[in-house]
Amino acid sequence: MATTKAKSAKKPAAKKTVAKKPASKSIKTVKAAKVAPKKVTTAKAEKVGAVKTKIVSEKATTGKTNPVKEFFARKGDPNENILTIFKDTKIIGAIIGEIIGTGLVTAVALTLGLFNPLYLIFAYIGITAGVFALSGAHLNPLVTAGMMASRRVSAIRGVLYIIAQLIGAWLGFLIVSAFYHAGIDSGNISAETTLLPTLTAADGLAANVEGFSFFWPITMIEFIGAIIIAFFFARALDYKRGAFTFAAVVAGGVFLAMLFAVVISGNFLGIQQNVFIMNPAAAFMYGLLPTSAEGMDSLFGQLMPMLVTYVIFPIVGGVLGFYLSDFANKLSGKELKA
Numbered sequence: 001m002a003t004t005k006a007k008s009a010k011k012p013a014a015k016k017t018v019a020k021k022p023a024s025k026s027i028k029t030v031k032a033a034k035v036a037p038k039k040v041t042t043a044k045a046e047k048v049g050a051v052k053t054k055i056v057s058e059k060a061t062t063g064k065t066n067p068v069k070e071f072f073a074r075k076g077d078p079n080e081n082i083l084t085i086f087k088d089t090k091i092i093g094a095i096i097g098e099i100i101g102t103g104l105v106t107a108v109a110l111t112l113g114l115f116n117p118l119y120l121i122f123a124y125i126g127i128t129a130g131v132f133a134l135s136g137a138h139l140n141p142l143v144t145a146g147m148m149a150s151r152r153v154s155a156i157r158g159v160l161y162i163i164a165q166l167i168g169a170w171l172g173f174l175i176v177s178a179f180y181h182a183g184i185d186s187g188n189i190s191a192e193t194t195l196l197p198t199l200t201a202a203d204g205l206a207a208n209v210e211g212f213s214f215f216w217p218i219t220m221i222e223f224i225g226a227i228i229i230a231f232f233f234a235r236a237l238d239y240k241r242g243a244f245t246f247a248a249v250v251a252g253g254v255f256l257a258m259l260f261a262v263v264i265s266g267n268f269l270g271i272q273q274n275v276f277i278m279n280p281a282a283a284f285m286y287g288l289l290p291t292s293a294e295g296m297d298s299l300f301g302q303l304m305p306m307l308v309t310y311v312i313f314p315i316v317g318g319v320l321g322f323y324l325s326d327f328a329n330k331l332s333g334k335e336l337k338a
Contacts, residue, residue: 107176230253
């Protein structure tokens with residue numbers, strides 16, 4: 001009995017050893033099966049990557065074939081329109097910022113004028129940095145027109161900004177005019193010695209040659225100055241993250257435009273008066289609407305030359321300045337900034 005038990009006890013042990021072999025084979029088979037799909041997925045991934053590369057290259061090629069469409073593509077908020085812009089109260093703050101900023105810019109232009117460019121640049125830096133977070137600190141219709149033409153802002157925002165700039169320029173003129181006339185009434189200053197800018201592009205400037213008009217020279221100086229201001233503003237958009245840097249670049253453009261006007265008018269044209277303003281809002285409210293004429297014929301006779309010199313040509317110059325900046329950006333391969 002003991003021997004039979006021993007033999008029967010050894011048999012199950014043999015079965016266990018035999019059972020282990022198939023298990024090892026199955027494990028190897030499973031491992032092999034797992035490794036095989038990895039090779040397949042890697043091949044598929046390579047194919048997908050190649051297809052994506054072809055699609056990207058095709059898109060890049062098609063984009064290069066139509067540079068005009070990309071140049072005039074919208075760079076601002078695509079969802080901003082007349083129905084959505086008033087849903088956010090930020091537009092109200094932006095309008096207030098444009099009113100205050102343009103009013104201060106107008107006051108600076110009427111008091112410091114072109115012949116104090118050093119004071120002017122510090123004033124522009126402070127004003128631009130102060131309202132930059134509210135509205136982007138356009139403060140000038142020629143800048144807003146350039147932003148609209150290059151599709152950086154929507155048409156409705158641009159129109160609201162220009163209206164705000166006109167209101168701000170009017171308020172700035174009223175404040176300066178009130179203090180100016182108070183000084184004259186007190187007798188401490190005289191209108192002959194303390195002069196505000198004389199925006200007379202067609203008449204009022206004496207020339208040694210009879211019949212010569214300063215209309216086109218002054219108009220071209222305003223036009224070139226507007227291009228300079230707009231170009232520098234467009235370049236400053238690359239520094240929007242730093243308000244002071246942005247304001248310094250914008251003020252630098254204004255400074256160069258004013259310096260150009262002073263040097264050309266004084267040294268080459270012999271004009272010693274402050275006849276430039278380079279801000280259509282300030283020119284419109286100061287040179288056109290507030291001034292009164294002896295008769296309507298006299299007022300309307302001066303209207304068109306004033307509009308051409310101080311409004312129309314500067315706005316066209318502002319648009320050209322932005323286009324010039326975008327064209328330079330395009331050639332350098334940089335992305336156009338909103």
